[in-house]
Amino acid sequence: MEKNIIGVYDNEHQVVVAINQLKENGIQVKDVHTPFPVFEIFEAMGLKTRFPYFAFGFGVMGLSLTFLFLYWSTVISYPLVVGGKPIFSLAFVVIMFVMTINITIVCSLIAFFIREKKGPGAVANEPHMDINDDKFVLVVKKIDSESLRVTEILKNTGAVEVEEIDIVIED
Amino acid sequence: MYDTRVRGILIEGNKSYHQITEDISTPVEQKPKRWWYISMAISTIMLLGGVYAGYITISQGIGTWGLNNSVAWGWGIINFVWWIGIGHAGTAFSIFLLILRQKWRTSINRAAEAMTVFAVMCAGLFPLIHMGRIWLAFFILPYPNSRGPLWVNFNSPLFWDVVALSTYLMASATFWYVGMIPDFATIRDRAKKQGKKIREKIYGLLSMGWNGSSRTWFRYEALAMILGGLTAPLVISVHSIVSMDFATSIMPGWHTTIFPPYFVVGAIFSGFAMVLTLMIIIRKVFKYQDYVTVGHLDAIGRILVFISLIMGTAYMTEIFVAWYSGSEYEYYTFFVNRISGDYWWAFWIMFTANAIVPQLFWFKKLRKNITLVFIISIIINIGMWFERYVIVVTSLSKDYLPSNWAEYSPTHIEVMLFIGSIGLFALGVLSFFKYVPMVAASEVKSILKPTSEKE
Known part of the structure; x- marks a missing residue:
């Protein structure tokens, strides 16, 4: 267990101000818990993700696998002439299109849950009970030399509660 | 920027x-x-009726339906296409409006997606039952078998339909479920505070350990955009593929190039009408007038009048081309068989309900009259059912050989199957009312400040 300082806010705009002030003072914000996505907070925390590139990769994989399977089954494994049409007519491009989407969705979903370590039965690590309701909670790791300054910044930026709690938050 | 003075309060x-x-x-x-x-x-009784009809169909065969050698597709396929059409709105709503960043979607998307999932499930039942020997349904899957292995025909629209429909069901259910995770977490936390152990446990499992972390939210938003971006083309492809079941045949009235866009637009039309029906019920019964405002219904009404114009154009184009192409079979199907023949009433119900009645939505006063909007939404649903009836039955009943001509009317087994599917849909929607937050709370919160009166 690590000691953390949390600041509880009623307003998302104050959180953004607090993050920026903490950053100016050289203090690392571990995480912010919010009831809904706040893009200003993502921006202030400098979050980045490679998820779309992964999704593109899944798509390429899905397309190639589908093509290989369809080519193998209709041309190599059991070439069956239907209505005198060529065996390799690429009419199954429709299936390639749909299966690309199918495989990309499934893989992206799995990737999301693995990366976030979430799933049925996962324990919610919540610093405060109201973060899914109406509170915005800023979490800072407690370092003794800095804790006074952190508390001051949190209070000055409008936190309604400032507390010390034990919680493991992943960076 | 969203200015409430210009664009109304959401x-x-x-x-x-x-x-x-x-x-x-x-x-x-x-x-x-x-x-x-x-x-x-009531819905359970309806569903039981459907189960009974399904039992009769499976144990005695498709002979219990009113089909014959000419009209080999009847209510089964009509209902299939009708339900898929309805199942298009959820995704159309959620995803097109997500990609277009339309803020008013947030109050409606959850219910629309729920409706999609149940409607597609109802749709999937009909081809399965229509197979006759439902226990051999797994034959349509391409699996390594002991018959060669003889693969399914990957170049057949009927197989494309299987792939597209199951992918669509999977994708829309995924999109719906992922959207619900944060709201399940809200209910879980509230149950914890209220001391409701069982509810906390169930919604705890459903919410997958959601903790509102901004890193999770950030990736979650990326996931939503990926799912949305991928499912949007699926909306177009699913009903295009359904239309190819018809368009790749050589039946007069089916063999037309207008079919894919015509079916897609028709599907979105009927789906939006069903969303309208459902949202009016939800806002009335659960007193959600603050979330689903008259402005929301007004926006759907305006979309419907636009789509209705496209529908009218599609009908006119089909009729015009039937005459202009000089093909006497097409001409016969459209001018004699549909407009003035045995099934003239079905054609005119379709045309009036889909192309004429929704034109009332041009008037702002009528769009604000919720009772009237509700009635029109029902009329559109009925009209879209008749569109499929016209397409399936009129073309099949009179094909190239007059000696093949046959009449078709459904038996009570077919009617009961349809009623049963409505019962199944209603059961799904009612469970949704009870067990799932009907409005996407986290999304509504995220648009609250710029779009409400405050500030």
Whole structure:
């Protein structure tokens, strides 16, 4: 267990101000818990993700696998002439299109849950009970030399509660 | 930028974040009212009727339906296409409006997606039952078998349909479920505070350990955009593929190039009408007038009048081309068989309900009259059912050989199957009312400040 300082806010705009002030003072914000996505907070925390590139990769994989399977089954494994049409007519491009989407969705979903370590039965690590309701909670790791300054910044930026709690938050 | 003076207020009643949580979580936490039990009972009876009809169909065969050698597709396929059409709105709503960043989608998308999932499930039943030997349904899957292995025909629209439909069901269910995770977490936390152990456990499992971390939210938003971006082309492809079941045949009235866009637009049309029906019920029964405002219904009405114009254009184009192409079979199908023949009433119900009645939505006054909007939404649903009836039955009943001509009328087994599917749909929607937050609370919160009266 690590000691953390949390600041509880009623307003998302104050959180953004607090993050920026903490950053100016050289203090690392571990995480912010919010009831809904706040893009200003993502921006202030400098979050980045490679998820779309992964999704593109899944798509390429899905397309190639589908093509290989369809080519193998209709041309190599059991070439069956239907209505005198060529065996390799690429009419199954429709299936390639749909299966690309199918495989990309499934893989992206799995990737999301693995990366976030979430799933049925996962324990919610919540610093405060109201973060899914109406509170915005800023979490800072407690370092003794800095804790006074952190508390001051949190209070000055409008936190309604400032507390010390034990919680493991992943960076 | 969203200016409420210009674009109207999306969330009325000066809500705070906490009030939104309260409003949306309460129906899940309270005991349902009496009307809910009564509706559940009625839908269950309808479903049982359908199960009985399904039992008769499977145990005695498709001969219990009114089909014959000429009209080999009847109510089964009509209902299939009708349900898929309805199942298009959820995704159309959620995803097109997500990609276009339309803020008013947030109050409606959850219900629309729920409706999609149940409608597609109802749709999937009909081809399965229509196979006759339902226990051999797995033959349509391409699996390594002992017959060669003889693969399914990957170049057949009927197989494309299987792939597209199951992918669509999977994709829309995924999109729906992923959207619900944060709201399940809200209910879980509230149950913890209220000391409801069982509810906390169930919604804890459903919410997958959601903790509102901004890193999770950030990736979650990326996931939503990926799912949305991928499912949007699927909306177009699913009904295009359904239309190819018809268009790749050589039946007069089916063999037309206009079919894919015509079917897609028709599907979105009927789906939006069903969303309208459902949202009017939800806002009335659960007093969600602050979330689903008259402005929301007005926006759907305006979309419907536009789509209705496209429908009218499509009907006119088909008729015009039937004459202009000089093909006497097409001409016969459209001018004699559909407009003035045995099934003239079906054609005119379709045309009036889809192309003429929705034109009333041009008038702002009528769009604000919720009772009238509700009635028109029902009329559109009926009209879209008749469109499929016209397409399937008129073309099949009179093909190239007059000696093959046959009449078709459904037996009570087919009618009961249809009623059963409505019962299944209603059961799904009613369970949704009770067990799931009907409005996407987290999304509504995220648009609250710029779009409400405050500030």
